[in-house]
Amino acid sequence: MTNNIDRARGSERFASSLSVSTLDDIDNLPLALNAKTIIKLIAVTTCSLLYGYHTSIVTGILLVLKPEDINASEITTLHKEVITTATNIGAIFGSIVSFPMADTHGRLKTLHICSWIFIASSIVTSLSFRLWILVLGRFIIGVAIGIGSQCVPLYLSEVSPAKIRGLAITINSMCITMGQLLAYLFVVPFINTANSWRFLVFLAILPAILFIWSKDKFPESPRWLALTSDPERARLSIERIYPMATRRQVNLKLNGLMLDSNQIDRQSGSYSSIASQAFKSNKKLDPTSKKALIIGCILMVYQQTSGFNAFIYYAPLIFQDLNVLNPMLPSIVVAATNVVFTATALYTVDKFGKRIVLLVTLWIVIIGLLLFSYGFKTNNASLLIISLIIYVAGYASGLGTIPWSSVEFLPTHLRSLGSSYISCSNWVSNSLISMTYLSLMKICGNEAMMVGFATVMFSCWFFTFFWYPEVKGLSLEEINKIFQNTGVDVHFIYRNYY
Structure with missing residues (x-):
């Protein structure tokens, strides 16, 4: 009991020394950003790699799938939309269940469970001999994708020092794009091979197995450990994340x-768990957190309604009337451009800040879409490919990456819930696009669809200008101040630190 009281008093002394300046934070220690660090960040985003792979491999499935593969008389446009959308519906469900999983079992264990679901669903899908089994397998894959899309950004935002938090989230997005590119490249040599889609789906179990084997090499989120009253394990995680920190800095x-987690019971002098209290209160959002969450969800909806996933899912079908030699060429152009310019975001997001990057790159997206519309109007295949590259370059440099980091706007005890809401916003809007695009394309035409997306x-752009704040270099605990007053203080960082 005496030790607990001393620890609580020590906590108050430490709290009194906490400065509002980011310069006093442990996150500003010199950081060795070497190959080992990058490899660890890539390894922990395995679920994101599989997210990109499985959402894109459907393009290959739709190209090589024959009616006899699933004992059907024909494969209609509706069948294609159902096969594609089943994954997105599953992802909505996965995003919902991942919140209690991540808060109850921890971020790493949730990713471990996610990997097992990827393995099981890949096996089911590859062995499908009926349409309903194929749809079921794709749905279960979606559940795994939903869990991963919620938990990976959440985990990265909580374990990454402020200096590389933007980099870590961008690497997560880059792994998604790498998964998409690999899916398209793997399809090309098998495009004329019967039942090759089974092998392509089954291949996805390998990264999941590697992550399960290596998961103990990563630290659990110290913020989650603090939230669940486990200060000693939280201390060990902090020491692994900040190997150059002194004992005082770790404390x-x-x-x-x-x-920050309201963990210290000043009456008893002990750390008390609020995990059960949080669940009993249904994770009620205060006005500040609600405002931050709404901004994150709206930006994610904008990401999905930009039209990008229409190209990811249906590029060969969109370009089928333009005499493109290889039906996979447009998809490969999309994925390759996405990888290259997501890589540029590794540099630009942390250097210039997310707000500036968004405000600049959104204009590139708009220009690309308008050129796209004109290309369809003139039936100019060369212009369409050029405008596709411009559009994807703008998207990948900003909107394709930044919305996933919005979870950092929320306080620790609401971050998992918020990540679930943001992920659900992604998959609901994604589902609407995948379910309706082919039908709308037939009704309105590609020219009108591109103008609509623009x-x-x-x-x-207007939403970003008036409502999206800059948080470059701020600790997760400081970011909450931006949303505390009326409106959103989009210039908080410039007024206080520049």
Whole structure:
């Protein structure tokens, strides 16, 4: 009991020394950003790699799938939309269940479970001999994708030092794009091989197995450990994340996390668990957190209504009337451009800040879409490929990456819930696009669809200008101050630190 009281008093002393300046934070220690660090970040985003792979391999499935493969008389447009959308519906469900999983079992264990679901669903899908089994397998894959899309950004935002948090989230997006590119490249040599889609789906179990084997090499989120009253394990995680920190700096960080999680019971002098209290209160959002969450969800909806996933899912079908030699060429162009310019975001997001990057790159997206519309009007295949590259370059440099980091706007005890809401916003809007695009394309035409997407992106620019704040270099605990007053203090960082 005496030790607990001393620890609580020590926590108060540490708390009194917490400065509002980011310069006093442990996150600003010199950081060795070497190949080992990058490899670890890539390894922990295995679920994101599989997310990209499985959402894109459907393109190959639709190209090589024969009616006799699934004992059907024909494969209609509706069948194609159902096969594609089943994954997105599953992802909505996965995003919902991942929130209690991540808060109850921890971020790493949730990713471990996610990997097992990827393995099981890949096996079911590859052995499908009926349409309903194929749809079921794709749905279960979607569940795994939903869990991963919620938990990976959440985990990365909580374990990454402020200096590389933007980099870590961008690497997550880059792994998604790498998964998409690999899917398309794997399809090309098998495009004329019967039942090759079974092998392509089954191949996805390998990364999942590697992650399960290596998961103990990564630290659990110290913020989650603080939230669940496990300060000693939280301390060990902090020491692994910040190997150059002194003991005092580790203590300062630990007690800051504990205080942020309302963990210290000043009456008893002990750390008390609020995990059960949080669930009993149904994770009620205060006005500040609700405002931050709404901004994150709206930006994610804008990401999905930009039209990008229409190209990811249906590029060969969109370009089928333009005499393209290889039906996979447009998809490969999309994925390759996406990888290259997501890589540029590794540099630009942390250097210039997310807000500036969005405001600049959204204009590139709009220009690309308008050129796209003109290309369809003139039936100019060369212009369409050029405008596709421009569009994807703008998308990948900003909107394709930044919305996933919006989870950092929320306080620790609501971050998992918020990540689930943001992920659900992604998959609900994604599902609407995948379910309706082919039908709308037949009714309105590609020219009108591109103008519609450009109009949506124009409104996204205004939303970003008035409501999306800059958080470059701020600790997760400081970011909450941006949303505390009326409206959103989009210039908070410039007024206080520049």
